[in-house]
Amino acid sequence: MDNQPVIKAAIQSAVSKGIRDIRRDPNRSIRKLVDLGMQFGKGRNQKSFFTDAQSVLKNSNSVYYALVTSLIRNVDPQTLETFGINIGYMSWTMGAKMIRAYEKERGVNVPWAILLRCNMPAAKPLDLSRLVAEGQALGIFAYFLFVGSQTERLADMLATVAQCHTCAFFLMAEDAATNARLAELDMALPNAMFLPRGGAPEYPDTADTLCRKKRIFSLNCEYSAANADWLLSEPFLKSVVERDYPFLILTPADTCDPETRARVGAEVIALRAAGRYPLYPIDLYADVQRVDHIISDESCMLMLGADGLPIYPAGIGQSYGAELSLEALIRLSMPSVRRHR
Amino acid sequence: MPEANITKRALSASLKTLMQTRPFHKISVGDICEQCGMHRKSFYYHFQDKYDLLNWVFYSEFLQLLDSNAEADVWAYLRRVCEYFAENRAFYINAFAIEGQNAFADTFNETLEAILSAYLHQEIRDEEFREFFCDFYSDAFRCSIVRWLHSGKAMSADAFVNLCRRTVDSATEKSRDSRA
16 A cells, blocks of 8 residues: 555654644743754755755744734635645645656656646636546646636636645635735635735735635735835835735746846845745745755756646747646756756 | 754663652652753753653653554554563563553554554444544553553564554454444
8 A cells, every 4th residue: 555645644743743842831832833844854945945944944033933923813724735745745844755756767857846827818727637637647746726807717726726635735816806816715724825926006805705714825926126115115015024925936027137037046045045034935936946956956847828838938838737747748858967967 | 953953862861761660759850950061940841840851751762663664554653662662671660650641542542543543444434433432542552551561471573553453453454344
């Protein structure tokens, strides 16, 4: 019998106890959970994450104590456990192991996550449930779904999210109407992070609803040269914290120039290291590739349009779905592993 | 190794040494610190009390066993757990003897129930029955493990786990028969 659910259950029981302890005795238990992760984590991604976390937590006044305590206080424990295990174990441990094995055998890079732009017109939208099934077989357990007013069959998509309970999904709303639509959902989605779209100057008014429903959520802002300075400014970051967002995900606009992308990427890393705010900023494309690099020494990223045609890398010309399986698409579009070249 | 893990390991080793010869209730935080030359302040930076340290020893070593058996099946894993208990016999006999609201048995049962539930998910579809089955067999396993540890080396971990496996297998088969 497959032992993976058993391993996952044992880790989940340790994490569950850790979360309960944090409610009772926050700072000490946060350190203990991180130290336990360090002891158990064998993957490079985990080691790197836990080493950074241990270093930050040496400072007993670190704002990250407040960040974790607020997450534990505000998010449904089952959601916190499920989402955390799906990213930490399914994706960064088990999935990473499968990806490394595949890359070694086939000599082609496999992304640890897939970004799916579901908010684009598509004559025939791709079948998410098939994509996730094929992705899991390769070791891909994380999916960023960009949803908006043009997203077709949202109900089917959310049903797939609910069904694929060992994967982590990031539901990235792209407009105010979708912010509200996602926030009002009543279905249990412990494996999903909700990301209402916001930024200068307006904020989504859905944080209260998501907080009341005890979802795990993040503010999601699109940046370009026009608003990057504001999004990285002290007044903006403080206002995000005041609205109880634990994470800030910054995504470059399609038109954003490379210099702005590089500058935002560097500032996000500096912000995380400085730890001035109880907020964890993420530069989406750069961090997705950074994690990929940690998992398998080389970075790659796969972003698909709603119809399955790759947006990144561009110029492939063939779509996932009717024309290609995910594995065939990856072999066609992802860079070769260097040692095989 | 990071400093935090070094300190935690030293305190863990100290508790394990003391529990070889002394009942848990007769060991104080001061004794643990004295044994490894640490200051009490260091202890309380990492752990709330001695029960917290005991649970840390269990979880940290237990998860290491999981990792080294990632490819094996659940029974191979439980065999490794029992071998680990046997290697640390005096420590775990002492730990299982703790009673009250901080009883180590409760910590162990919680983990065992989670493992059994995951294992039996395919075997027993009826959720209510599965829950009862897991509670029942977790208690049974724990009591049997304690009895087995007390019996010395009369039976190997392998033989002991095989008996446990036969018990679960025959119960799940019977359960299938009775439904049919």
